[in-house]
Amino acid sequence: MSFEKLDALARKLDAIEHALSILGADEATHMAVGGGEKRAEAMSELAGIYHAQATAPEIGDWIETAKAEHLDEDQRLAVGEFERNYINATCLPTEFVQRKTSATMRSEQLWRDLKAKGDWDSYLPALEGVVSLVREEAQLRAEALDLAPYDALMDQYDPGNRMADIDPVFADLKSFLKDFLPEALGRQEQRLATHPRKSLNGPYPIEKQRELGLAAMRAVGFDFTHGSLAVSHHPFCGGVPTDVRMTTRYRTDEFLSSLMGVLHETGHALYEQGLPKDWSHWPLGKARGMGMHESQSLFVEMQLARAPEFWDFMLPLVHQYLGEEAIPGWDVADVLNEVNFVERGYIRVDADEVTYPLHVILRYELEQELVAGTLEAAQIPEAWDAKMTEYLNISTLTDPKDGPMQDVHWPAGSFGYFPSYTLGAMIAAQLGAKMREDLPDMSDQIRSGDFSAINRWRQDRVWSQASRYSTPDLITRATGEPLNAEFFKAHLRSRYGA
Amino acid sequence: MSFEKLDALARKLDAIEHALSILGADEATHMAVGGGEKRAEAMSELAGIYHAQATAPEIGDWIETAKAEHLDEDQRLAVGEFERNYINATCLPTEFVQRKTSATMRSEQLWRDLKAKGDWDSYLPALEGVVSLVREEAQLRAEALDLAPYDALMDQYDPGNRMADIDPVFADLKSFLKDFLPEALGRQEQRLATHPRKSLNGPYPIEKQRELGLAAMRAVGFDFTHGSLAVSHHPFCGGVPTDVRMTTRYRTDEFLSSLMGVLHETGHALYEQGLPKDWSHWPLGKARGMGMHESQSLFVEMQLARAPEFWDFMLPLVHQYLGEEAIPGWDVADVLNEVNFVERGYIRVDADEVTYPLHVILRYELEQELVAGTLEAAQIPEAWDAKMTEYLNISTLTDPKDGPMQDVHWPAGSFGYFPSYTLGAMIAAQLGAKMREDLPDMSDQIRSGDFSAINRWRQDRVWSQASRYSTPDLITRATGEPLNAEFFKAHLRSRYGA
Ligand SMILES: [Zn+2]
Ligand SMILES: [Zn+2]
Numbered sequence: 001m002s003f004e005k006l007d008a009l010a011r012k013l014d015a016i017e018h019a020l021s022i023l024g025a026d027e028a029t030h031m032a033v034g035g036g037e038k039r040a041e042a043m044s045e046l047a048g049i050y051h052a053q054a055t056a057p058e059i060g061d062w063i064e065t066a067k068a069e070h071l072d073e074d075q076r077l078a079v080g081e082f083e084r085n086y087i088n089a090t091c092l093p094t095e096f097v098q099r100k101t102s103a104t105m106r107s108e109q110l111w112r113d114l115k116a117k118g119d120w121d122s123y124l125p126a127l128e129g130v131v132s133l134v135r136e137e138a139q140l141r142a143e144a145l146d147l148a149p150y151d152a153l154m155d156q157y158d159p160g161n162r163m164a165d166i167d168p169v170f171a172d173l174k175s176f177l178k179d180f181l182p183e184a185l186g187r188q189e190q191r192l193a194t195h196p197r198k199s200l201n202g203p204y205p206i207e208k209q210r211e212l213g214l215a216a217m218r219a220v221g222f223d224f225t226h227g228s229l230a231v232s233h234h235p236f237c238g239g240v241p242t243d244v245r246m247t248t249r250y251r252t253d254e255f256l257s258s259l260m261g262v263l264h265e266t267g268h269a270l271y272e273q274g275l276p277k278d279w280s281h282w283p284l285g286k287a288r289g290m291g292m293h294e295s296q297s298l299f300v301e302m303q304l305a306r307a308p309e310f311w312d313f314m315l316p317l318v319h320q321y322l323g324e325e326a327i328p329g330w331d332v333a334d335v336l337n338e339v340n341f342v343e344r345g346y347i348r349v350d351a352d353e354v355t356y357p358l359h360v361i362l363r364y365e366l367e368q369e370l371v372a373g374t375l376e377a378a379q380i381p382e383a384w385d386a387k388m389t390e391y392l393n394i395s396t397l398t399d400p401k402d403g404p405m406q407d408v409h410w411p412a413g414s415f416g417y418f419p420s421y422t423l424g425a426m427i428a429a430q431l432g433a434k435m436r437e438d439l440p441d442m443s444d445q446i447r448s449g450d451f452s453a454i455n456r457w458r459q460d461r462v463w464s465q466a467s468r469y470s471t472p473d474l475i476t477r478a479t480g481e482p483l484n485a486e487f488f489k490a491h492l493r494s495r496y497g498a
Numbered sequence: 499m500s501f502e503k504l505d506a507l508a509r510k511l512d513a514i515e516h517a518l519s520i521l522g523a524d525e526a527t528h529m530a531v532g533g534g535e536k537r538a539e540a541m542s543e544l545a546g547i548y549h550a551q552a553t554a555p556e557i558g559d560w561i562e563t564a565k566a567e568h569l570d571e572d573q574r575l576a577v578g579e580f581e582r583n584y585i586n587a588t589c590l591p592t593e594f595v596q597r598k599t600s601a602t603m604r605s606e607q608l609w610r611d612l613k614a615k616g617d618w619d620s621y622l623p624a625l626e627g628v629v630s631l632v633r634e635e636a637q638l639r640a641e642a643l644d645l646a647p648y649d650a651l652m653d654q655y656d657p658g659n660r661m662a663d664i665d666p667v668f669a670d671l672k673s674f675l676k677d678f679l680p681e682a683l684g685r686q687e688q689r690l691a692t693h694p695r696k697s698l699n700g701p702y703p704i705e706k707q708r709e710l711g712l713a714a715m716r717a718v719g720f721d722f723t724h725g726s727l728a729v730s731h732h733p734f735c736g737g738v739p740t741d742v743r744m745t746t747r748y749r750t751d752e753f754l755s756s757l758m759g760v761l762h763e764t765g766h767a768l769y770e771q772g773l774p775k776d777w778s779h780w781p782l783g784k785a786r787g788m789g790m791h792e793s794q795s796l797f798v799e800m801q802l803a804r805a806p807e808f809w810d811f812m813l814p815l816v817h818q819y820l821g822e823e824a825i826p827g828w829d830v831a832d833v834l835n836e837v838n839f840v841e842r843g844y845i846r847v848d849a850d851e852v853t854y855p856l857h858v859i860l861r862y863e864l865e866q867e868l869v870a871g872t873l874e875a876a877q878i879p880e881a882w883d884a885k886m887t888e889y890l891n892i893s894t895l896t897d898p899k900d901g902p903m904q905d906v907h908w909p910a911g912s913f914g915y916f917p918s919y920t921l922g923a924m925i926a927a928q929l930g931a932k933m934r935e936d937l938p939d940m941s942d943q944i945r946s947g948d949f950s951a952i953n954r955w956r957q958d959r960v961w962s963q964a965s966r967y968s969t970p971d972l973i974t975r976a977t978g979e980p981l982n983a984e985f986f987k988a989h990l991r992s993r994y995g996a
Pocket of ligand 1: 264268297
């Protein structure tokens with residue numbers, strides 16, 4: 001039976017993915033410093049073995065034959081995902097993949113070297129090469145998938161996402177934020193005038209912060225029999241669903257950035273841990289995509305952990321783990337002053353919930369133009385500056401390292417990824433709003449540290465669905481309506497508005 | 499060029515080995531408890547992928563063609579090792595490998611369950627099955643390699659080791675130990691009468707023991723840019739040469755077992771870290787074999803770390819890391835009383851340097867008979883007891899768990915491995931004796947904690963040679979003469995004799 005051949009292939013590919021995930025997490029946490037070169041070689045060889053196995057020509061025949069076989073519902077959906085993966089793996093000629101891999105590796109390396117100096121001019125030729133390759137890639141993917149070029153790029157990260165759907169949602173959000181941001185900043189100023197920010201009473205020993213983070217993970221539902229927390233320079237959530245490798249990093253002068261980071265990554269981890277077990281080796285059994293994944297982390301970080309009721313529960317834990325004198329005299333409002341502080345800034349990854357979407361929409365708009373060929377890499381600094389000035393009233397012309405050089409995505413050739421961040425924030429808000437309708441006691445549950453009903457809801461609507469549906473279909477099935485900006489706008493209004 | 503095809507294949511296989519090594523080390527140190535089942539599946543799939551790639555029929559042609567190509571000396575030797583590996587990987591039919599793998603997995607599982615109860619009778623049928631498979635395997639390997647069956651089994655672990663060479667060496671050692679053991683025990687009794695054993699002043703905090711172990715590793719030459727120390731239930735030295743994963747375990751009532759274990763594993767680690775870098779992905783670039791590997795760990799543990807001059811250097815470190823009151827009033831002789839204590843015992847892994855070879859020779863003799871068919875599994879307890887009584891004056895008939903059920907090797911189907919332990923001890927003594935001739939100041943160097951000349955000697959003679967030569971040839975080249983028992987006997991005499 002052809003389906004059995006696909007199943008056996010999926011076990012092989014899943015094993016290589018398992019190895020790559022653990023090797024990747026290990027590299028960032030436990031690898032000796034001198035082990036990097038050999039590790040990179042090994043991972044690249046494994047990726048090559050994966051690619052060779054995933055693109056064997058007979059797989060196409062298996063998929064066609066399997067479609068005619070007597071299959072149950074899961075198997076039928078699984079064949080669809082086998083096919084999607086096979087098309088994605090085979091739509092680029094090997095020659096092109098090698099060309100792009102070596103160009104983006106060089107470009108990324110160059111970017112790392114030149115970013116610190118803000119040397120845009122020296123970096124530009126490499127980026128021009130990447131943009132040209134990405135245009136070629138978008139064309140190849142577009143033909144294989146019968147999609148518009150930029151849609152074909154987005155489809156890798158969130159299957160089903162289309163400019164036709166996202167453009168109006170982002171336009172709506174952008175026009176809302178234009179008015180809302182000044183309003184939120186004004187309200188914040190008023191609030192801080194009567195309730196000023198307090199300073200922290202560090203240092204906060206790493207070991208205590210670690211215990212606090214573990215307690216927060218446990219409370220929110222992280223399963224420590226299937227995962228762990230380590231330290232890495234760049235926090236991530238990696239590993240495999242049966243052994244999720246989460247990391248954080250600590251500074252000793254404050255504890256909130258590590259704690260909020262841990263809560264964000266726990267959101268990712270819960271998704272992985274909540275995926276169905278029975279066919280975890282099929283592509284169908286994997287998490288849906290980047291936007292959906294980010295919605296799960298942002299649900300924990302934004303919908304739960306930056307809400308006042310969460311801190312009714314969390315503040316005593318902070319005192320328990322960091323000591324009564326850790327934040328003397330702080331109440332929930334003091335914490336919210338910190339974790340919900342809004343500010344116009346240059347850097348996407350440092351941005352707050354209100355300004356973050358503007359950073360993303362800027363990149364989304366520029367990416368589309370770059371892929372379409374209506375913008376050239378050399379024109380990015382001016383285009384970037386114009387949009388930053390329009391959206392955030394900030395000029396970046398003089399400092400490319402805090403402007404168009406700040407992100408790794410373009411140097412690495414990852415176009416079509418940026419929208420996922422803000423789509424995730426909107427999906428999280430839409431899920432949160434629907435959840436509140438189904439769970440009228442949700443605020444009280446959060447206040448008492450009981451996340452069981454919340455997690456059951458998420459398990460039912462999202463985690464257990466794995467990759468059964470496209471991203472837009474999954475959203476509609478989980479929330480009863482297609483993605484739109486209303487819920488996120490309402491969320492921002494209630495947290496930062498009048 | 500066929501050699502280039504072999505080179506490319508070696509990179510692939512090396513990458514899979516890299517993954518398996520790191521996944522194995524990770525499993526014992528950092529994996530979440532619930533991650534084991536999936537990890538086992540992934541590793542088994544990867545082993546299958548490795549086997550499929552390593553046994554492809556075209557490899558045989560590449561090897562034949564490569565022999566006629568214009569190659570340099572390293573490449574020529576490399577082809578020899580490619581061929582050895584290819585023959586070893588292909589000499590067993592896939593059907594047999596599957597049969598043996600599932601039988602030994604079941605047998606090992608059953609052994610784990612029944613060992614604790616000492617239930618030999620219930621375990622026997624499984625062992626009979628394993629013995630029958632091992633006889634079949636030995637026959638298959640013997641035909642492929644044109645060797646005697648037991649030689650063919652040993653050849654997997656130490657290429658070139660032959661009963662014809664080892665039998666007389668072990669016979670010599672056995673007859674020596676028969677007289678020497680009572681003599682050593684008598685001398686020990688005399689010594690302890692005037693200089694009794696002292697008790698330790700624990701508890702010893704794990705964090706302090708860890709720091710002491712790291713200091714010992716550093717002193718002996720471990721390169722922390724290419725390796726690390728973690729904790730696992732069963733200490734091991736794993737990982738890859740560029741990132742050696744060493745482990746230990748701690749008890750808080752004493753620190754010597756962890757420290758000596760760390761020193762032993764550091765010996766293994768130095769071998770891996772000292773292998774040549776240029777063609778580390780070829781089989782030629784790997785460590786030679788089990789006996790040679792054990793010689794490197796036992797060189798550090800026995801030739802260095804149980805010598806009085808080593809403790810002139812180590813005792814101040816113990817005080818520095820564990821505190822002045824950790825071993826109050828101890829001098830070097832007190833430490834030697836502990837680490838060189840000789841005792842007739844049931845358990846191989848607990849045995850001292852003097853009695854250990856008798857445990858090994860017993861197994862070596864029984865294994866040969868089991869493989870030859872002149873002994874059946876059902877007869878093991880009586881045969882074991884007879885030899886234990888003859889060699890160590892100890893009866894094991896009533897307690898199989900401390901007798902023939904104590905080791906995992908036979909339940910796992912690993913026959914031909916045991917001799918490597920004692921060959922390692924003898925090789926270490928032979929290397930040590932020759933090194934002393936070349937380095938007249940060796941004792942002073944050890945006393946001052948300077949292991950650089952010692953390690954350079956080992957690097958030249960052993961580590962840098964990787965798998966260029968068979969085990970016996972490597973020994974002869976490194977020490978100027980074939981392996982013999984004289985050096986080990988002299989070593990025991992000088993440490994434990996009159
Ligand atoms: Zn995230
Ligand atoms: Zn060892």
